[in-house]
Amino acid sequence: METEAAASTPRVVTPRAWAGFEYSFPAIRGIQAGREYYVTMCPLRLIPKIFLFDDEDLTPELRAQRVLNKGRLPALAKYILDNPDDYVFSALTGSVDGDMKFDALDTDGVGFRTGQLRIPMGARFLINDGQHRRAAIELALRENPDLGEETIAVVFFHDAGLARSQQIFADLNRHAVRPARSIGVLYDHRDAEAQVARTIAGHSTIFKGYVEMEKSNLSARSRKMFTLSALYYGTQALLQGLQLKPDEATDLAQTYWETIDKVLPEWGMVRERQLSAAEMRRDYIHSHGIALHALGRIGNSLLRESTVASRWKKQLAPLEKVDWSRANSDWEGRAIVGGRVSKSHQNVTLTVNYLRHHLGLGLSPEERRVEDAYLRGEE
Template sequence: MESRTQVKSARTPTSVGVGFDYTFPAIRGVQAGREFYVSMCPLRLIPRIFLFDEDELGPDVRAQRVLNKGRLPALARYILDNPDNYVFSALTASVDGELHFEGLGGDGPGMRIGQIRIPMAARFLINDGQHRRAAIEVALRENPDLGDETIAVVFFHDSGLSRCQQMFADLNRHAVRPSRSIGLLYDHRDDLAGLTRLLALKSSVFKGHVEMESNTLSGRSRRLFTLSAIYSGTQALLQGLELDKKTASTLAQAYWEAVDLTIPEWRMVREREMHAPDVRREYIHSHSLALHALGRVGNMLLRESADPVSWHPRLERLEEVDWTRSNPDWDGRAILGGRVSKSHQNLALTTNYLCLRLGLHLSPEQQHVEDAFCQQGDA
């Protein structure tokens, strides 16, 4: 018996199949006429009993996607860095073997609550949660004490490859990744996310004009910015600067207020002299690309400045930038096919343009990108 989980492995042969059994406390349910069981499993058992399809098999004979090992370090680090408040949702698994449910009673709730016995020879295949399973295995290597904790598992009987593939398709059919903005809004671990929320809610530049949930703005939205765009710009601004939280917050607010002074349309929207949809349609300075580029430029200014305030005069040159979409300087640099592009290449080219307007020296890498763009234009 596991000391903290009521999950055990039988040590003697039982009447259920041949050999030893896993015994799990469980609740029995029914979906689409098929029984399934919800249980708890100690983390130490997860790597031992739950298997992946072999990576070398073709997708047509697997029941799940190939494991993306690049995701594992971050997932494992999440568990290890937050041992008191990490959250993992349930795993879903198919069992290629007999599942025997023993209820606590013959009627009422006792018919649904009890335990399931599964032969150790059975094969457990994860339908949903393979990356969580692998991250748990990685985390256990560093902190074995996590093995006594539990995760919810939903067990289905394995009805063959086609059924398992259909389960994978159904489980992921309507899965929607939350927008980055709402993820930042609800993230209380990331100090920069907290700083960004503070800017969005308190700063005179952004207050009342930030879309807090979506990464995009509808044509009629009265907002000028998205929370994710402010985050990207502020992250770029503070990149590599060793600042405490208070200093970083003060600096970020001062920088965006200084940028605001050079872009009259932002003020005009706040004072209701212009409408946000019109500004977004005619200018690019409230777009996430522009905020990100402005953050990068600010970072370069701060690194080149001899003191904390000497960057202000140089930033005033932004007043000379023509931010209108019709400005031919943006063609191929910030705008492709009539639309603002957020690609890495366009971000680099937009940053270069602003750097040159402010008299900042381009790094060798920036100069290489700029030269390639200019040569393309001359061709």
């Protein structure tokens, strides 16, 4: 029996013209928690037509899903459109408020689990998981209708009311854990800057053997100096807006980080086993992600302004005189907040500003705004 809340959820009024018509999907029948469910393949062109969203004006307790974050959709749709030959979307999960009928191929064995799933066109389809994928598919189809003949896996459950649909949403998202950014970089073969970061992490004499390739946080006893994600963001900042071929980008990034290595003696001390990686991370700022990101931004501005390679290399020399130790009170409020290194955008900018000052470089309008706000806070 439906709860009072479920009964108040808006239902789609189906015209009488749909009576007697039905969708038919090839499907596999399964059992979870004593309930039947079905796994099928659905053409992309049908996804926006059958799956409907709850009214966003409803209060959260009367909805079975979160409000759609429309800001995520352009990137998801672009992903499909830019990679028509190798995009991958995982299955959608939905509940069907209607009389689903499964026609098995046989009375037992494999044939009992496979067959045709028939759903009346007047049934209500509610998406429990994958609403952003569904909306992105709709956007992509507007630009490339040919995608409509492709398919996506869909898991159908019987709609047992609002409370059950809300529980499905909660259960599907309860244990979801976003993978560490480092392993995302490691496995991403579309991102050119990820390829650069992987290459120099595996082949550069500075980084080889000292980059954590899977985790985005280093344990206190780790022998690694950097994470792949930190190296990625630093290299991404370095190459931002530079129109380079892949090999040129890799060579430039490697040359830049080798130049930085010469003005940060502790990096070499770790490789020569005169200092442990754990001690360096504990006592110095320059092995943390915020420093690599800031150094990447510094390098980007020097590369844009310099036409001679030797010039930007010489301009980096004053970095050797920077006190990178965490004991340096100048880092408090810039790279360190409350005794902990902070990687927020504002703190990255304040660290960049500090390094620009030591290099005799001016600040951009945005950097000046952040710096003035910081200085006002100190008064």
